[in-house]
Amino acid sequence: MNQENAKSKQIQAIKTRLNDALKAEKMSINQLTDAINDSNSEIKVNYNTVRHAFDHTSDALDLTALIAISRYLHLDTGLLLSPPDTVYKTLKSVTDISSSGQFTILNDDKYKGKYYGYLYSANQKSDTIVHFELENESTPEGFASTLFYHGRISHVDGRVEESSRELYGTPILHTLSSNVFIHFTNDLGDSFYFYFSRQWFRSYTLYFRKGIVLTASSIGEHPPIVQNFVLFARKLSKEKERYLPGLLGTASPSFTIRKDDVDDLRASEPVVADFFKDFDYILSHNTSTVYEINEQQILPSINKHTMDRDTVYQALCLLKEHALEPNRIVYEDNNDLAGFSKTFLQRP
Numbered sequence: 001m002n003q004e005n006a007k008s009k010q011i012q013a014i015k016t017r018l019n020d021a022l023k024a025e026k027m028s029i030n031q032l033t034d035a036i037n038d039s040n041s042e043i044k045v046n047y048n049t050v051r052h053a054f055d056h057t058s059d060a061l062d063l064t065a066l067i068a069i070s071r072y073l074h075l076d077t078g079l080l081l082s083p084p085d086t087v088y089k090t091l092k093s094v095t096d097i098s099s100s101g102q103f104t105i106l107n108d109d110k111y112k113g114k115y116y117g118y119l120y121s122a123n124q125k126s127d128t129i130v131h132f133e134l135e136n137e138s139t140p141e142g143f144a145s146t147l148f149y150h151g152r153i154s155h156v157d158g159r160v161e162e163s164s165r166e167l168y169g170t171p172i173l174h175t176l177s178s179n180v181f182i183h184f185t186n187d188l189g190d191s192f193y194f195y196f197s198r199q200w201f202r203s204y205t206l207y208f209r210k211g212i213v214l215t216a217s218s219i220g221e222h223p224p225i226v227q228n229f230v231l232f233a234r235k236l237s238k239e240k241e242r243y244l245p246g247l248l249g250t251a252s253p254s255f256t257i258r259k260d261d262v263d264d265l266r267a268s269e270p271v272v273a274d275f276f277k278d279f280d281y282i283l284s285h286n287t288s289t290v291y292e293i294n295e296q297q298i299l300p301s302i303n304k305h306t307m308d309r310d311t312v313y314q315a316l317c318l319l320k321e322h323a324l325e326p327n328r329i330v331y332e333d334n335n336d337l338a339g340f341s342k343t344f345l346q347r348p
Contacts (some may be wrong), residue, residue, distance in 0.1 A: 006184050011059045013084035014066070019054050021073050021091045029054060034070045043068040106171040106180055109145045110201040117234070118244050119229040121151070122218040124330045128152065129244055134231060136171065145169045147184045147192060165190055173198060191215060194229065207233040210247070227328040246317025251325035253295035261322040262291055270287055275315035278306040293319060317342075 022032060033050045037041075045068050052060045053069060070077050076093045079086065114135045121128040134149040147167040154160050167184035174181065184192040196211025209231040216222040228248045236244070249255070266274040276283060282297050295316065302309055 005171040008059050009084050010059050015056055017080050017091055036068050066262040102176045104173050106141050110205045115231050117229055118230040120227050120328055122215055124328050134274050145182050204262055225330045243317035246320035249320045249323055251323040252337055255323040255325050256290045256292050257319055258323050259289055269318055271315045272318055287344045
């Protein structure tokens with residue numbers, strides 16, 4: 001096939017896809033032209049230019065019209081411009097597919113703005129806490145989120161330097177469960193999947209959320225790693241960052257802690273000493289080498305004769321930092337388990 005024929009075949013394939021997309025929307029070319037011009041798109045089009053984009057009798061195809069049509073119909077441009085023999089079921093972009101049925105793009109003014117977050121390093125052998133900023137804003141293309149991740153790199157000579165990355169995503173609301181998820185990515189191949197419950201605000205804007213984040217481990221064969229994150233409207237002071245490990249641990253609301261660690265904390269932290277003084281009658285049962293601490297037992301027992309709720313949470317955060325439960329879950333491949341599944345579980 002010569003160059004001219006290949007060019008014509010490609011353009012005709014694009015026009016076929018545009019016609020399929022327009023048919024799926026049940027719109028006419030006139031309706032599409034008016035809709036584009038009435039939208040907030042910076043690109044305005046005329047009827048003849050749009051009509052040529054759908055006309056198979058010529059290879060005329062205006063680039064700006066193609067961009068305007070693709071944006072308005074939320075088409076996947078990678079698929080739209082793919083080779084002529086590409087097989088597809090839908091031309092919709094991933095964002096638009098997610099925004100159908102029980103899923104919609106979160107567009108809540110109470111969630112707009114810049115927030116400050118914390119999570120553990122993706123190196124499961126490190127207890128380093130990484131900070132990030134999450135910014136939600138309205139754009140001409142819709143509600144969008146940007147993640148500014150401030151990781152660190154340790155060099156062989158002992159130097160540690162910051163490695164900041166910028167990732168982009170669209171906040172999607174799962175209306176059935178009232179949860180929000182955002183898949184952040186960038187051109188470098190970084191990927192973070194945030195998931196948290198949606199909270200409805202009337203008088204306030206978002207001021208705190210806790211959720212989970214899924215990403216790849218930064219060491220070994222990079223298995224998936226799941227952990228908690230916390231998000232605040234205001235950046236924490238250095239003094240209050242000491243409570244972050246207790247917030248980020250996977251142990252909640254019940255956790256165990258060695259008695260030796262409890263004794264050390266009681267001796268060094270007055271708030272922990274007061275905590276055990278007030279709630280010893282709950283905590284001392286069946287204690288041998290470990291304490292079992294359950295918030296659901298502690299919190300309902302707060303009264304005017306004990307510590308206030310904020311002070312109780314200070315103590316719980318300090319205790320949780322030493323919990324025996326892991327602060328991250330790493331899903332590494334287990335070859336022995338795979339062999340067991342193959343040689344025993346799946347055999348008749």
